[in-house]
Amino acid sequence: MTGLRLGPLLRYVDEDSATVWMETEAPCEVTVACDSGVTGTDRTWQVAGHHYALVPVEGLTPGGETPYRVLLDGEQVWPLPDSPYPPSVIRTLPPEGRGPLSVAFGSCRWAAPPSGSRSHLAAVPGIPGDSHDPVGPDALDTLAATLARDPDRPRPDVLLLLGDQVYADQTSEATAALLARRRDTSEPPWTQVADYEEYTHLYDESWLDPEVRWLLSTVPSCMIFDDHDVIDDWNTSAAWQARMRATSWWRDRILGGLMSYWVHQHLGNLSPADLARDELYARVRTAADGTEPVRAFAAAADADPTCARWSYRRDFGRVRLVMIDTRATRVLDEGRRAMLDAAEAKWVRQEVLDAPGSYDHLLIGSSLPWLLPHLVHDAEVWNAALCRGARGPRWARRGEALRQRADLEHWSAFPESFAALAELLSEAASGPEAPATVCVLSGDVHHAYIAEPHWPAGEEPAGRVLQLTCSPVHNSIPAAMRAGFRFGWSRVGRWLGRALARHVAAGRPPVSWRRTGGPWFGNQLMTLTLRGRDARLSLDQARADGRRAGRRRRTPGRMARLERVLERSLT
Numbered sequence: 001m002t003g004l005r006l007g008p009l010l011r012y013v014d015e016d017s018a019t020v021w022m023e024t025e026a027p028c029e030v031t032v033a034c035d036s037g038v039t040g041t042d043r044t045w046q047v048a049g050h051h052y053a054l055v056p057v058e059g060l061t062p063g064g065e066t067p068y069r070v071l072l073d074g075e076q077v078w079p080l081p082d083s084p085y086p087p088s089v090i091r092t093l094p095p096e097g098r099g100p101l102s103v104a105f106g107s108c109r110w111a112a113p114p115s116g117s118r119s120h121l122a123a124v125p126g127i128p129g130d131s132h133d134p135v136g137p138d139a140l141d142t143l144a145a146t147l148a149r150d151p152d153r154p155r156p157d158v159l160l161l162l163g164d165q166v167y168a169d170q171t172s173e174a175t176a177a178l179l180a181r182r183r184d185t186s187e188p189p190w191t192q193v194a195d196y197e198e199y200t201h202l203y204d205e206s207w208l209d210p211e212v213r214w215l216l217s218t219v220p221s222c223m224i225f226d227d228h229d230v231i232d233d234w235n236t237s238a239a240w241q242a243r244m245r246a247t248s249w250w251r252d253r254i255l256g257g258l259m260s261y262w263v264h265q266h267l268g269n270l271s272p273a274d275l276a277r278d279e280l281y282a283r284v285r286t287a288a289d290g291t292e293p294v295r296a297f298a299a300a301a302d303a304d305p306t307c308a309r310w311s312y313r314r315d316f317g318r319v320r321l322v323m324i325d326t327r328a329t330r331v332l333d334e335g336r337r338a339m340l341d342a343a344e345a346k347w348v349r350q351e352v353l354d355a356p357g358s359y360d361h362l363l364i365g366s367s368l369p370w371l372l373p374h375l376v377h378d379a380e381v382w383n384a385a386l387c388r389g390a391r392g393p394r395w396a397r398r399g400e401a402l403r404q405r406a407d408l409e410h411w412s413a414f415p416e417s418f419a420a421l422a423e424l425l426s427e428a429a430s431g432p433e434a435p436a437t438v439c440v441l442s443g444d445v446h447h448a449y450i451a452e453p454h455w456p457a458g459e460e461p462a463g464r465v466l467q468l469t470c471s472p473v474h475n476s477i478p479a480a481m482r483a484g485f486r487f488g489w490s491r492v493g494r495w496l497g498r499a500l501a502r503h504v505a506a507g508r509p510p511v512s513w514r515r516t517g518g519p520w521f522g523n524q525l526m527t528l529t530l531r532g533r534d535a536r537l538s539l540d541q542a543r544a545d546g547r548r549a550g551r552r553r554r555t556p557g558r559m560a561r562l563e564r565v566l567e568r569s570l571t
Contacts (some may be wrong), residue, residue: 002028003389005075006207008070010090011268013158013220014316015062018090019275020070023267028072030297032057034090036066045285047263047294048196056272059131063094078217085148085210085303088217094156097197097317100531106139106159106221106524107367107443111416112208113171135523137542139476139523139558144211146562147218156527158316159219162324162471163226163367165265165456168257170228175201179514180286180465192231194250200259222314223265224323226367226444230257236409237387239400245527251398256428258298258328261310269312279374305329306343313351318358319530328410332387339417349424360533362463368410369442370421371467371513372452378506379498380412385504410444415506422510426455428462436533437464441526443471446538447485448526449518453511464469464570468511468537470526477521489515520565528570 007022020032024044030053032040040057060066067087079087093101145153169192171179178201185191193199207213212456227234231253235241244250267281275281280297284290301308310325319517324340331338338347352362364370371377383406385391386399402410411418429438438461451467454460487493501508522541529536540562 001075002077005010005050006071006204007213007217008032008088009207009216009268010088010218010220011222011304012271013090013092014271015093015095016060017056017058017272018060018092018220019056019268019270019272019309020055021264022053022070023288024072027051029074030055031071032068032495033071034060034068036064037217037235038066043285045287046289046291047284048291049260050200051256052444053264054267054275056275057090057274060090060092062092063099065089065091081215083175085144085214086151086218089545089565091157092319097319100529101153101158101316101319102156102314103158103160103319103321103363103528103530104143104156105162105365105441105443105468105528106470106473106526107162107229107429108164108446108475109140109161109206110135110164110167111138111209111212112167112470113176113201118231126419129238133474135474136210137544138209138471138538139525139542139562140215141209142213142523142542142560142562143525143540145249145560148211148214150414156182156219159191159215159471160365160441161221161223161482162365162441163224164228164472165223165225166199166206167228168199168202168253169231172205175205182565188247189253191403193253193256194249196256196259199256201545202262211561215226220292222269222321222323222365223264224263224310224325224365224367225271225327226323227327229261230254230327233404233407233438234327235330235332236407237400237403238334240404241332254571255295255298258301259294262294262298269314275318275420293402295456301328305341309344309347311348315359318532319361319363320352320359320361321365324348326366326368330414337384337388337414337416339411339421341457343409345417351429352424353559356431360436361528361530361535362428362435362438363528364438364440366411366440366442368444369451369467369469370411370418370440371453372410372412372445373485373493373515375488375490375493375497376410378414378501379406380408380410380492381415381502381506382504383408384413384415385506390504394561412509414554415509419510422453423457424528425453425459425465429461429465431462434462435533437466437533439465439570440467441530442467442469445485446470446472446521447518448478448520448524449489450516451513452516453513455511466570467526468526470524470539473525474521474523482519482521487517489519517568518567524565533571535570537566537568537570538564541562 003025005023009021012019040055044051044053140465329344448470524541543563
């Protein structure tokens with residue numbers, strides 16, 4: 001009997017269709033059978049010796065909810081036997097955008113098991129009760145346990161994972177030991193992952209976590225990469241890129257990263273109609289082995305960003321999401337640096353402004369925040385000017401070294417792109433058919449906050465524009481980082497930032513902004529609840545509750561709880 005190696009993940013869901021992703025142990029026919037009688041069936045396809053399926057399920061009832069099962073060659077493999085979790089369900093969107101939409105989001109999930117626990121790579125059913133997680137409870141684990149404990153509790157309609165789903169450059173002890181059995185980890189890239197096969201172990205480690213596995217099987221997800229999905233500071237600058245390409249190991253790393261992202265994350269962002277039009281997906285599905293087509297695609301995408309589009313748009317009734325790739329389509333030439341190349345920027349603009357009046361809320365997914373603490377923003381503007389040569393070659397060399405060391409590569413490090421996004425958001429939020437809210441959803445910076453921009457008098461848009469930042473889902477927050485971000489938001493920090501800007505004669509940004517919530521530190525998730533033109537925001541943090549779970553199998557919800565630290569109307 002063929003087994004289920006990874007998944008299932010419920011990915012795309014609309015009013016009457018869904019897709020379910022999984023990896024199997026061998027080639028087989030995969031069936032997703034809903035209790036409502038609707039089924040979807042497809043054959044697996046192969047990449048690098050691994051067998052995958054992305055099964056479309058069509059003909060579902062709008063606004064309905066149905067449990068589903070997964071069968072491989074007719075044998076049921078999901079739900080798992082004796083599962084402590086409720087049945088996985090497909091819940092479709094209501095017709096014509098009626099009813100509320102709940103959107104949960106966050107980023108930066110380091111999935112390594114707690115020190116001393118058994119590895120998820122061994123597919124164990126849980127973590128021993130005496131394990132201690134040094135970075136605190138995982139927010140996704142805690143959400144899953146909370147929902148499993150109380151099936152009647154409202155659950156998100158969609159989960160947006162805004163980057164750093166896996167950490168290719170920061171592996172756990174268990175993964176490092178596995179890599180050491182494959183190769184000499186005293187040589188580059190050391191205990192970082194090196195190729196596609198090693199990437200698959202990162203996804204195993206993350207998605208075989210029992211709570212997360214169940215959560216992703218029953219809550220639809222949209223994903224986008226950030227730097228750690230490949231390597232810290234990915235595509236910071238032309239100098240950084242040249243240095244990486246000169247190493248002996250980078251090519252296999254970047255190809256493995258893009259290939260595994262295409263397989264594990266990107267395809268699930270697409271609708272069944274988009275998948276049917278995707279030429280690469282068609283070639284892979286019909287090939288005996290799809291490795292070479294996917295590898296060639298990854299190589300082309302790395303060499304020429306215009307060869308691939310990782311950004312995408314989703315419409316959830318009268319809520320529009322435009323997810324932007326802020327990593328792979330950068331223009332790194334110092335004289336014309338841009339967060340997005342011309343073709344990507346044009347596409348984003350078209351999707352944001354398409355059919356005005358057809359949506360009540362616009363969500364811009366950007367792994368990197370648009371609005372940062374003022375000192376950080378001005379430091380990045382200052383650094384960008386230095387690297388362009390504003391203070392001469394010597395300062396430019398110092399600026400480049402600082403840029404790479406201090407991660408100065410957000411929207412503010414691309415001042416023209418920062419201004420262009422400000423203009424686009426203003427245009428989208430203006431006019432008689434403007435949406436009620438335009439929200440930039442971001443992660444990356446290991447704290448959560450709300451920032452609100454303001455345009456010059458007479459130029460304020462009709463809709464409310466907000467930067468909503470939430471990270472990490474599961475990672476550490478060093479004390480120095482907390483102090484630095486607090487200082488960055490302070491009046492003294494703002495004054496120091498303006499002094500840096502004056503050093504390179506940088507003008508003021510096209511918008512001003514103020515922090516209207518936070519900063520909050522911890523493992524956390526934000527949730528937007530959108531009903532008509534009303535919008536509410538909540539922030540939940542995962543807290544250890546001090547109780548111990550059973551040693552043989554953890555009862556869902558016994559080790560942590562979600563604590564609501566913010567609930568606010570945005571409209």
